[in-house]
Amino acid sequence: MAFPFTPSRPLWLLGCGNMAGAMLSRWLESGLDPAAVTIVDPMRTDAPEGVRLCAVPPADEPAPAALLIGIKPQIFIETAGTIDALTGPETVVISIMAGIDGATLGDRFARAGGIVRLMPNLPAALGQGASILHICRDGANAHDVADALARPLGLALWVDREALIDAGTAVSGSGPAFVYRFIDAIAKGAEKLGFAPDQAAALALATVGGAAALAAASDVSPATLADRVASPGGTTRAGLNILDADQSIDSLVARTLQAASDRAVELAEMARN
Numbered sequence: 424m425a426f427p428f429t430p431s432r433p434l435w436l437l438g439c440g441n442m443a444g445a446m447l448s449r450w451l452e453s454g455l456d457p458a459a460v461t462i463v464d465p466m467r468t469d470a471p472e473g474v475r476l477c478a479v480p481p482a483d484e485p486a487p488a489a490l491l492i493g494i495k496p497q498i499f500i501e502t503a504g505t506i507d508a509l510t511g512p513e514t515v516v517i518s519i520m521a522g523i524d525g526a527t528l529g530d531r532f533a534r535a536g537g538i539v540r541l542m543p544n545l546p547a548a549l550g551q552g553a554s555i556l557h558i559c560r561d562g563a564n565a566h567d568v569a570d571a572l573a574r575p576l577g578l579a580l581w582v583d584r585e586a587l588i589d590a591g592t593a594v595s596g597s598g599p600a601f602v603y604r605f606i607d608a609i610a611k612g613a614e615k616l617g618f619a620p621d622q623a624a625a626l627a628l629a630t631v632g633g634a635a636a637l638a639a640a641s642d643v644s645p646a647t648l649a650d651r652v653a654s655p656g657g658t659t660r661a662g663l664n665i666l667d668a669d670q671s672i673d674s675l676v677a678r679t680l681q682a683a684s685d686r687a688v689e690l691a692e693m694a695r696n
């Protein structure tokens with residue numbers, strides 16, 4: 424689907440740091456007209472070619488077709504009034520903020536026609552992200568507008584239950600950081616076994632990248648692929664026995680995801696109080 428944005432039906436990004444910046448770079452690569460985009464971010468000193476950059480929201484302009492909120496959830500409440508004033512019945516507000524729930528967004532944004540929560544992740548920059556989406560207010564063609572933004576970023580998963588956005592924040596939103604820790608752990612282990620640091624880092628990255636690509640291309644499960652690597656009585660089984668003992672890896676990952684998901688719920692509560 425083509426992007427539903429033009430200079431007279433623009434997309435505004437309020438807060439354009441690591442995450443919104445990654446999304447924007449992918450959108451521009453995918454054909455979004457830069458003249459249809461305005462970044463509002465006091466910290467940025469430059470913007471992609473053709474994109475308008477403002478330190479404060481433009482005054483006296485028609486409301487945008489979509490306004491993406493890319494600020495940190497901790498400053499949402501103090502910023503919400505300003506955001507509300509920028510919107511109108513034709514605006515879809517799209518929040519990528521962790522935690523801040525649909526009820527809070529609905530209370531703060533009386534004017535916006537549509538409200539969507541979209542939980543992206545950083546590999547969106549390459550079109551290999553995973554986004555989870557939920558409609559909080561169904562107006563202004565909210566589904567199609569948000570879907571057109573999510574699709575170029577990679578997997579786009581719409582959910583009916585809003586609680587799955589918080590769960591998904593832990594799984595796919597934060598998930599890349601957990602995978603990066605695992606890559607580093609493999610590299611550290613490789614150094615202990617004698618590789619130079621640069622060799623260890625290269626081996627860890629190539630192994631995780633290759634294994635993920637094969638799992639994505641395969642018609643069998645990761646568990647089956649693990650069994651294909653593990654020869655009976657061989658080296659892999661010796662290693663898997665450590666990861667699997669007392670369900671070590673399952674338990675560690677489950678606790679990691681639970682902590683991240685709990686934090687999303689805490690952030691939502693903080694914004695309500």
Ligand SMILES: NC(=O)C1=CN([C@@H]2O[C@H](COP(=O)(O)OP(=O)(O)OC[C@H]3O[C@@H](n4cnc5c(N)ncnc54)[C@H](OP(=O)(O)O)[C@@H]3O)[C@@H](O)[C@H]2O)C=CC1
Nearest residue numbers: 438439440441442463464466493494495496519520521596
């Ligand atoms: N990073 C990630 O992988 C993911 C992040 N998210 C969500 O994305 C959001 C942004 O995270 P991230 O990109 O990491 O954070 P960043 O700090 O990199 O980006 C936020 C940007 O907003 C700017 N900003 C602060 N106040 C305002 C304001 N009043 N108006 C406009 N811009 C402002 C910040 O400036 P300053 O530096 O001065 O504060 C910064 O440039 C968060 O809500 C997070 O939950 C969701 C999924 C993944």
Ligand SMILES: O=C(O)[C@@H]1CCC=N1
Nearest residue numbers: 520521592596597598
């Ligand atoms: O760490 C965070 O709070 C954000 C949300 C998901 C990824 N980064």
